[in-house]
Amino acid sequence: xxxxxxxxxxxxxxxxxxxxxxxxxxxxxxxxxxxxxxxxxxxxxxxxxxxxxxxxxxxxxxxxxxxxxxxxxxxxxxxxxxxxxxxxxxxxxxxxxxxxxxxxxxxxxxxxxxxxxxxxxxxxxxxxxxxxxxxxxxxxxxxxxxxx
Amino acid sequence: xxxxxxxxxxxxxxxxxxxxxxxxxxxxxxxxxxxxxxxxxxxxxxxxxxxxxxxxxxxxxxxxxxxxxxxxxxxxxxxxxxxxxxxxxxxxxxxxxxxxxxxxxxxxxxxxxxxxxxxxxxxxxxxxxxxxxxxxxxxxxxxxxxxxxxxxxxxxxxxxxxxxxxxxxxxxxxxxxxxxxxxxxxxxxxxxxxxxxxxxxxxxxxxxxxxxxxxxxxxxxxxxxxxxxxxxxxxxxxxxxxxxxxxxxxxxxxxxxxxxxxxxxxxxxxxxxxxxxxxxxxxxxxxxxxxxxxxxxxxxxxxxxxxxxxxxxxxxxxxxxxxxxxxxxxxxxxxxxxxxxxxxxxxxxxxxxxxxxxxxxxxxxxxxxxxxxxxxxxxxxxxxxxxxxxxxxxxxxxxxxxxxxxxxxxxxxxxxxxxxxxxxxxxxxxxxxxxxxxxxxxxxxxxxxxxxxxxxxxxxxxxxxxxxxxxxxxxxx
Numbered sequence: 001x002x003x004x005x006x007x008x009x010x011x012x013x014x015x016x017x018x019x020x021x022x023x024x025x026x027x028x029x030x031x032x033x034x035x036x037x038x039x040x041x042x043x044x045x046x047x048x049x050x051x052x053x054x055x056x057x058x059x060x061x062x063x064x065x066x067x068x069x070x071x072x073x074x075x076x077x078x079x080x081x082x083x084x085x086x087x088x089x090x091x092x093x094x095x096x097x098x099x100x101x102x103x104x105x106x107x108x109x110x111x112x113x114x115x116x117x118x119x120x121x122x123x124x125x126x127x128x129x130x131x132x133x134x135x136x137x138x139x140x141x142x143x144x145x146x147x148x
Numbered sequence: 149x150x151x152x153x154x155x156x157x158x159x160x161x162x163x164x165x166x167x168x169x170x171x172x173x174x175x176x177x178x179x180x181x182x183x184x185x186x187x188x189x190x191x192x193x194x195x196x197x198x199x200x201x202x203x204x205x206x207x208x209x210x211x212x213x214x215x216x217x218x219x220x221x222x223x224x225x226x227x228x229x230x231x232x233x234x235x236x237x238x239x240x241x242x243x244x245x246x247x248x249x250x251x252x253x254x255x256x257x258x259x260x261x262x263x264x265x266x267x268x269x270x271x272x273x274x275x276x277x278x279x280x281x282x283x284x285x286x287x288x289x290x291x292x293x294x295x296x297x298x299x300x301x302x303x304x305x306x307x308x309x310x311x312x313x314x315x316x317x318x319x320x321x322x323x324x325x326x327x328x329x330x331x332x333x334x335x336x337x338x339x340x341x342x343x344x345x346x347x348x349x350x351x352x353x354x355x356x357x358x359x360x361x362x363x364x365x366x367x368x369x370x371x372x373x374x375x376x377x378x379x380x381x382x383x384x385x386x387x388x389x390x391x392x393x394x395x396x397x398x399x400x401x402x403x404x405x406x407x408x409x410x411x412x413x414x415x416x417x418x419x420x421x422x423x424x425x426x427x428x429x430x431x432x433x434x435x436x437x438x439x440x441x442x443x444x445x446x447x448x449x450x451x452x453x454x455x456x457x458x459x460x461x462x463x464x465x466x467x468x469x470x471x472x473x474x475x476x477x478x479x480x481x482x483x484x485x486x487x488x489x490x491x492x493x494x495x496x497x498x499x500x501x502x503x504x505x506x507x508x509x510x511x512x513x514x515x516x517x518x519x520x521x522x523x524x525x526x527x528x529x530x531x532x533x534x535x536x537x538x539x540x541x542x543x544x545x546x547x548x549x550x551x552x553x554x555x556x557x558x559x560x561x562x563x564x565x566x567x568x569x570x571x572x573x574x575x576x577x578x579x580x581x582x583x584x585x586x587x588x589x590x591x592x593x594x595x596x597x598x599x600x601x602x603x604x605x606x607x608x609x610x611x612x613x614x615x616x617x618x619x620x621x622x623x624x625x
Contacts, residue, residue, distance in 0.1 A: 098244045098270030099225075099277075103236040119270030119277075122595075143224065143241065 008071045008138070012111040013129025017062045019107055025054045071116075071127045078118065078138065080127055094142050096120050102135045155218035155229060159261040162217070162281035166210035170202075219280060221290060226266065228278055240278055242293065244268045246415045247441025249276070250287050253405035262287035267441025269415075273597040276444055291408070302464050304388040308455035312434065313385065315427050315455075317377035366523070390452050392468050397437070399452055407445070415439055417570045417596040419452075419469055421461065421563040425534055428561075433461055437469070438564075438596045471550055471565055478545035479615050482587050485606035489539040493531040500528055534559050542604045544590055544615060551619050553592050553602045564602055566594055568622045576616055578609065588612050 028050045036043035061084070069082045077093045101117040108114055114135045115128045130138070212232050220227040225241040249265040256262055262284050271277035282290075304312075386403040396410045418438040427433065435453040436442075442450035452468060453461055462473050481489075504521040538556040545552045551571060554563040572593040582588055590612050591603040 098268045099238055099240050101236055101238040103231065103234055105234050109235070119268070121269035124270065139239065143239070 008073075008131070008134045009066075009069060009127075009129050010111075010113045010131040010134075011066075012113050012131070014062055014066045016107050016111055016113060016129070017066070018058050021054060021057045021062070025050060066129075069127075069129070071130060073138075073141070080125055082127070090125055092118055092120065092125055097142055100135075100139045100142055102132075102139065104132070155220045155227070156286075158214065158217050158219060159259070159281040159283055160214060161256055161259050161261045163210045163214050164255070165279075165281070166213055167206065170206045217280070219282070221286070221293075226278065226290070228280070238278075240266055240268065244270075246412050246439060248290070248410040249441070249445055250291060250408040250410075251405065251445065252284070252407075256281065256284075257406075260284050264290065265441070265445070267444065269440050271440075274444065276441065291410070301389045301391040302453060302468070304385075304454040304456075306386075308432065309386055309388065310382065311427075311430060311432065312455040313378050313381040315424055316381050317374050385451070385454065388451070388454050390468060397452060397468055401451070407448075409448075409450075411437060411439055411442070411450075413469060416469060416567070417594050418564045418566040418600075419465065419471060420565075421458075422560055424560050425530075425537060427455070428537075430455075431457055433458055435461055435465055438594070438600065440596060442596065444597075471567065472548035473550075473552065473565055475545040475547055475552055477615060477618070478543050479590075479607050479611045480543040481539055481604065481606040482585070482608045485585070485587060486536060486539045488606050489535045490532060493528060493535055496531070497528050500524065531559070537561075539606075544592070544604050544607065544612070546615060546618055546622070551592065551622075553604060555602050555604050562602075564592075564594075566592065568619070568625070570594055571619070571623050572599070574616050574619060576609075576612060582606070582609075586610070590616060 028046075032043050032047050032050065035046050065084045068084050068087060071078065071080050073079075074091060076095070077091050078097075080090045080092065082088055098119045098121065101119065102114050103117070104114045112132055113129050114132045115126060116130050116135045116138060117127075118125045209232075213230075216232050216235075217228070217230040219229075222239065224243075225239050225245075227237070227239045229235065229237045245266050245268055247265075247267040249263075249267075251263040251265070252261075253263075260283065261281050263279065263281050264287050265276035266278040267276050383403045384405075385401050387406075388399070388401045390397065390399045392398070392413070393410075395412055395414065397413050397416075398408065398410050400406065400408045416437050416439045420436050420438065421433050422436065423433040432455040434451060434455055436450045437452055438450070442448070453464055456464070465471060465473060504524075508521065534556070538561060541554060541561060542556065543552075543554050547565065550565045550567045552563060552565050554561060556562070572595055574593070575591045576588050577591070578588045586609050587606045588609045589603055589605045590607055591601050593599060593601045
């Protein structure tokens with residue numbers, strides 16, 4: 001099995017998550033502007049709160065969540081771990097995977113990463129931040145594994 | 149997408165799917181102009197601006213979705229690339245596809261296209277995994293990939309098809325279809341709705357000469373609704389054929405719109421044999437399948453054998469689906485426990501009698517309500533008769549390679565044949581009254597797109613337990 005045991009998540013995923021949080025922070029500026037019309041104090045408080053949350057998410061939550069997220073090959077299966085507060089470990093045998101979907105947002109395309117979704121009977125598992133090359137390899141391995 | 153792989157565009161008719169979602173809102177500017185009739189240019193621009201902007205946005209979105217959706221038929225499956233901002237790529241292997249549906253309605257036939265739906269076990273339960281509009285030649289090419297040696301086609305006779313359409317039609321579904329059309333007849337064609345209703349005056353007056361005007365109006369509406377539903381059902385299921393092609397069961401139906409459904413035989417969760425009370429009078433039954441992808445197309449009953457006599461139906465079932473339906477051991481409800489089947493209709497009847505007595509005795513519209521009360525008694529009496537029939541014909545049995553359960557679902561008797569490897573589990577339940585009488589309820593669970601359970605009530609406890617153990621031993625093999 002190629003890349004067995006090797007971590008498949010890309011460090012660029014962390015950058016993409018930080019960019020998304022930054023975009024949310026910009027959007028929150030519009031919300032603060034709306035609150036400003038009614039109350040200056042409330043708008044200031046909201047802005048401070050959003051800024052604190054931004055710092056927490058970018059420098060604390062994202063790296064911690066990234067360290068807790070992993071995706072690796074096992075013997076004829078994919079092992080997925082994710083979740084910071086509610087940690088979850090899934091082992092998905094290749095034989096139970098119906099098909100895979102590789103998706104990329106524009107931001108993910110810029111950094112060469114993708115989101116891989118494994119569809120099984122009645123459920124699905126999503127892994128975000130896998131490099132595109134690894135996504136293609138997993139897809140190919142699943143197809144070959146399915147044939148054998 | 150690999151650079152040396154060639155991808156094709158889907159058919160432009162797929163635009164209609166996106167536009168259909170916003171159909172009413174796209175028509176809003178036109179409806180607004182008809183209703184409010186703005187006089188000046190400023191008023192016209194003011195009334196249309198937002199709606200025009202929305203229409204332009206939806207149309208642009210639909211065109212971009214179409215342009216960004218590409219497909220490729222690979223030797224091992226179908227590859228799809230789609231999405232405007234969030235690009236998605238997937239390869240659906242042919243081995244994993246459980247159901248393929250090829251649907252040609254009037255519009256797609258005009259434009260040489262066909263809607264193709266692929267379903268696997270991994271998709272959503274309410275929609276197909278992939279639904280695309282392809283060129284008809286490409287759709288047939290995909291169809292040929294699964295074609296192999298055919299068994300003889302089973303065709304449904306016109307008379308049986310007419311009877312089946314009549315049994316399945318109900319006034320409510322006909323009314324849902326026809327009410328918007330009738331309502332707009334005057335504005336579109338200059339016809340009044342009364343012109344349509346007056347066409348059923350003579351038949352009603354012959355059958356019910358002294359009927360009150362309110363009941364007459366109700367009867368007219370019900371008849372028209374039933375007629376519309378009948379025509380729709382007939383057009384949907386006319387030209388029905390079914391055959392076995394290699395691993396697939398292929399059914400084809402439809403007069404104006406043609407639908408071809410290919411279902412993998414070894415993925416079938418259950419085969420059901422249905423009949424209503426009226427169908428039982430004609431000794432006709434129909435067979436359907438439960439599998440991944442069945443029932444997702446609107447109004448689809450996953451039919452494989454339409455109205456047939458039972459002997460012919462079982463024989464044809466063995467040809468199409470390798471399932472031996474000869475029952476080896478059967479357990480039926482205990483004699484004398486018919487009352488438990490009648491609790492619901494008897495409670496409804498008691499509530500109806502009380503309400504009728506109260507409103508007719510004390511209400512202001514007693515005379516008008518009497519006719520309505522007489523009409524309302526008919527479904528309750530029908531319900532009671534059906535429940536007695538259900539008690540007599542319910543059973544659970546074991547066959548050579550499947551378990552069979554015959555139970556009722558609303559006003560239809562459904563017989564399920566479930567292969568042992570598709571059975572999930574069996575439960576036996578007893579309430580305190582059943583414990584005293586030595587009865588129980590047995591429930592069989594299966595799964596296709598969702599968990600489905602069938603229950604037979606008031607079975608003798610000892611025999612039911614023995615049968616359940618026998619079925620479980622077959623499940624373990």
